[in-house]
Amino acid sequence: MFKYISTVTMLAALMAGGCKKDENSLNTNIKTVEKLNAPVNNKFTKLQPATSATVLFEWDQARAEDGSLVLYEVAFDKESGDFSNPIARIPSDGGGVQNKLNLSHKDLNSLAGKAGIPALGTGKLKWTVLASKGFNIQPAKETRVIEVERPNGFAEIPVDVFLTGDATETGADLSKAQKLKSVTAGVFEIYTSLKAGKYKFTDRNSGTPNVFSLDNSLIREGGESTQAGATKVYRLRLDFNNAAVTVTEITGIGLWFAPDDKIMYELSYTNNGTWSFTDKVITFKQEGWGRDERYKFRLNVKNAAGADGQEWVGSSNADNNRPTSTTPAAFWELKPITNNDRWNFCYKFKTEVDTKACDVHVYFRADKAYTHEVIIK
Numbered sequence: 001m002f003k004y005i006s007t008v009t010m011l012a013a014l015m016a017g018g019c020k021k022d023e024n025s026l027n028t029n030i031k032t033v034e035k036l037n038a039p040v041n042n043k044f045t046k047l048q049p050a051t052s053a054t055v056l057f058e059w060d061q062a063r064a065e066d067g068s069l070v071l072y073e074v075a076f077d078k079e080s081g082d083f084s085n086p087i088a089r090i091p092s093d094g095g096g097v098q099n100k101l102n103l104s105h106k107d108l109n110s111l112a113g114k115a116g117i118p119a120l121g122t123g124k125l126k127w128t129v130l131a132s133k134g135f136n137i138q139p140a141k142e143t144r145v146i147e148v149e150r151p152n153g154f155a156e157i158p159v160d161v162f163l164t165g166d167a168t169e170t171g172a173d174l175s176k177a178q179k180l181k182s183v184t185a186g187v188f189e190i191y192t193s194l195k196a197g198k199y200k201f202t203d204r205n206s207g208t209p210n211v212f213s214l215d216n217s218l219i220r221e222g223g224e225s226t227q228a229g230a231t232k233v234y235r236l237r238l239d240f241n242n243a244a245v246t247v248t249e250i251t252g253i254g255l256w257f258a259p260d261d262k263i264m265y266e267l268s269y270t271n272n273g274t275w276s277f278t279d280k281v282i283t284f285k286q287e288g289w290g291r292d293e294r295y296k297f298r299l300n301v302k303n304a305a306g307a308d309g310q311e312w313v314g315s316s317n318a319d320n321n322r323p324t325s326t327t328p329a330a331f332w333e334l335k336p337i338t339n340n341d342r343w344n345f346c347y348k349f350k351t352e353v354d355t356k357a358c359d360v361h362v363y364f365r366a367d368k369a370y371t372h373e374v375i376i377k
Contacts, residue, residue, distance in 0.1 A: 026134060027064075027065055027066040028133045028134040028135065028136035029064070029065035029066075029133075029136070030062050030063060030064050030065065030070055030131055030132075030133050030136060030138055031062060031063040031065070032062050032131050032138035032139065032140060032141060033059050033060055033061070033062045033072075033099075033129045033131050033138075033140035033141065033142075034060050034140070034141055034142075035059065035060045035140075035141070035142055036057075036058075036059045036060075036127075036128070036129065036140060036142045036143075036144050037058045037059055037060065038056055038057065038058040039055060039056070039057065039144075039146055040144075041144045041145060042124075042144075042145050042146075042147055043146055043147065044147045044148075044149070045105075045108070045146065045147070045148050045149070046148075046149045047105045047108055047109045047112070047148050047149060047150055047151060048105050048151065049104075049105045049106040049108075049109040049151065049153065049241065050106075050151075050153075050185070050186070050241045051105065052104070053104070053105045054102045054103060054104050054105065055102075055103050055105070055108060055146070056100060056101075056102055057074050057100065057101040057102075057103060057127065057129075058099065058100040058101075059072075059099050059100075059129045059140060060099065061099045062099075062131035062138070064133050068133065069097065069133070070131050070132070070133055071091075071092075071096040071097065071131070071132050071133070072091070072092040072096055072097075072098070072099060072101075072129055072130065072131055072132075073089045073090060073091055073092065073096065073129070073130045073132075074089070074090050074092065074101050074103075074127055074128075074129055074130075075088070075089050075090075075127065075128050075129070075130055075139075076088045076089075076090070076111050076115075076125050076126070076127050077115075077125070077126045077127075078115045078116065078125070078126065079115075079123070079124040079125065079126050079145060081126055083126075083128060083139065083143075087111055087114045087115055087125075088111055088114070089130065090103065090107075092129075108125075108146075108148060109148075109150055109151070109153075109155050110155045110156060111125060112125065112148050112150050112155065113150070113154075113155025113156065114155070117148065117150055118150070119150050119151065119152050119153060119154070119155075119243060120149075120150060120151070120152045121149070121150055122147065122148070122149045122150075123147070123148065123150075124145045124146065124147045124148075125145065125146050125148065126143055126144070126145050127143065127144055127145075127146060128140050128142070128143040128144070151241070151242060152242050152243050152244075153186075153239075153240060153241045153242045153243050154186075154219075154221075154240045154241075154243060157185075157186045157240040157241070158203035158210065158240065159203070160179060160180075160182075160203060160204060161179070161180040161182075161188040161201055161202070161203060161212075161238060162174075162177035162178060162179050162180065162201065162202045162203075162204065162205045162209075163177060163178045163180065163190055163192065163199060163200075163201055163236075164176075164177035164178070164199065164200060164201075164202060164205070165197065165198045165199030165200050165224065165225075166197040166198055166199075167194045167195050167196065167197030167198055167199040167226075167227040168192065168194065168199050169192055169193055169271050169272065174202065174205050174206065174209070175205055175206060176205075177202060177205040178190060178192060178272075178366070179205070179366045179367070180201075180236075180238070180366055181365075181366035183237075185241070186239060186240045186241040187237065187238070187239045187240070187241070188237070188238050188240075189235060189236060189237040189238070190235070190236050190273070190366060191233070191234070191235050191250065191273035191364035191365075192233070192234060192236070192272075192273060193231055193232065193233045193234070193269065193271070194227040194231065194232060194234060195227065195230075195231040196227055196228055196229060196230075196231075197226075197227055198224045198225070198226055198227075199224065199225050199226075199227060200212065200213050200223070200224045200225060201213070201219075201238065211223070212238075213225045214236075214245050214247070216304075217244060217245060217246075217304065218243050218244060218245065219238055219239075219240065219243045219244065219245050220243075232249055233249065233250045233251075233269045234247060234248060234249055234250065235247075235248040235250060235301075235364075236248075246304075247303075247304045248301050248302070248303060248304075249301065249302040249303075250269070250299060250300070250301055251300045251301065251302055251308075252266060252299070252300040253266070253267045253269075253275045253297055253298070253299050253300070253362060254266045254267065254297065254298050254300075255267065255277070255295055255297060255360060256295060256296055256297060256298045256312075257285075257294075257295050258292070258294035258295060258296070258342055258343055258346050259284075259285035259287070259292040259293075259294065260285065261342055263298065264282070264295070265277045265280050265360070267360065267362055272365055273363060273364040273365040273366070274361060274362065274363055274364075274365065275361070275362040275364075276359065276360065276361045276362070277359070277360055278359045279357045279358075279359065279377060280357065280358060280359075280360070281355065281356065281357050281358075282349060282353050282354070282355075282356065282358050282374075283354065283355050284349070284353075284354045284355075291354060293322065293348050293349040293353070293354070294343065294346035294347070294348055295346055295347055295348075295349065296312060296313065296314030296315070296337070296345060296346050296347060297312070297313045297314065297334070297362060297372070298310055298311070298312055299311040299312070299313065311336070312336070312337040312340040312345075313334040313335060313336055313337060313370075314334070314335060314337045314340075314345040314346055314347065315331070315335065315345050315346060315347050316330075316333065316335045316345075317345070318344045318345055319344070319346075320346070320347060320348050321348065322348045322349070322350060322351055323347075323348065323349075323350050324350065329371070330369075331347070332347070332371045332372050332373060332374075333369050333370060333371045334362070334364070334370040334371055334372060349374060350374070350376075352376055353374060353376060356376050356377065357376075357377040358374055358375060358376055358377060359374075359375040359377065360372065360373070360374050360375075361373050361375075
């Protein structure tokens with residue numbers, strides 16, 4: 001939840017502390033704002049908080065009797081409010097000096113939520129300007145209304161998201177909740193298993209957190225979700241920008257060996273977003289030009305409707321050299337491949353891997369970049 005600190009209040013406190021001996025000589029008289037200029041009254045705005053869009057609020061200047069600086073705040077309230085307890089008071093641009101305010105759609109969406117306007121709903125916010133000099137704060141002679149339509153998302157997007165409940169790998173102890181990975185602004189995901197039972201999402205792993213649950217393809221505030229039947233492995237992707245969730249079952253991951261055009265070994269799920277095989281001999285393929293060692297990974301998946309599919313992850317580079325002991329860790333990071341073919345975006349094994357027994361671990365974990373490792377036994 002964002003908070004606005006009143007520039008007017010801060011400056012007033014400083015003046016009170018530093019000018020006590022000269023209070024009687026301080027001229028705080030001002031002629032307040034006569035007219036609000038933009039946006040026009042009842043202007044309709046369809047909010048797009050995921051973008052950089054803004055709304056410009058602008059007004060006539062106020063005048064101080066002694067010609068000194070006047071500071072401004074824009075006050076927002078419910079349509080029925082009288083600004084005695086406004087939803088927010090936001091300093092104007094330039095730290096409260098300019099007679100304008102560029103307010104983001106994201107912040108307007110949050111204000112709309114505070115005013116009780118629901119997601120996908122349309123409603124109105126009342127606004128005015130407060131001009132001040134010292135302790136003398138004068139409201140503008142005019143108020144206006146802005147009408148907004150909110151998207152299907154959350155006004156306050158959590159900074160962190162955790163998974164907890166008796167259906168999860170770590171149980172219902174909130175302090176042990178699994179943290180989701182932040183993949184883009186407002187979007188979080190986790191690769192994990194769920195057994196029969198209840199689970200929910202929270203915005204922290206201590207105290208009394210905000211709680212979220214899944215309702216088919218939507219995220220809801222409060223409640224719990226239910227996993228029925230056998231234990232399954234999922235990728236759960238929550239998009240708080242539009243309150244949407246994508247549930248993908250991971251039915252298998254295989255190490256796909258390009259020279260043979262097939263899966264060399266299947267990896268088994270262990271826990272905490274990790275798949276592995278151990279003590280498997282990896283042998284390169286002899287070609288006329290040398291020994292071929294290219295590989296990547298194939299995920300077998302099933303969507304929420306039960307339809308089977310495949311996804312590929314591999315290198316960020318279309319072609320690679322064999323890694324060595326000095327190769328950066330980024331070489332082994334897993335990247336989605338959308339234009340997959342047999343040969344491109346493959347990794348290469350180290351030379352020392354050929355004909356050796358190895359362990360391979362694939363990590364889709366929140367605490368590290370999605371990556372993998374090959375360990376020679």
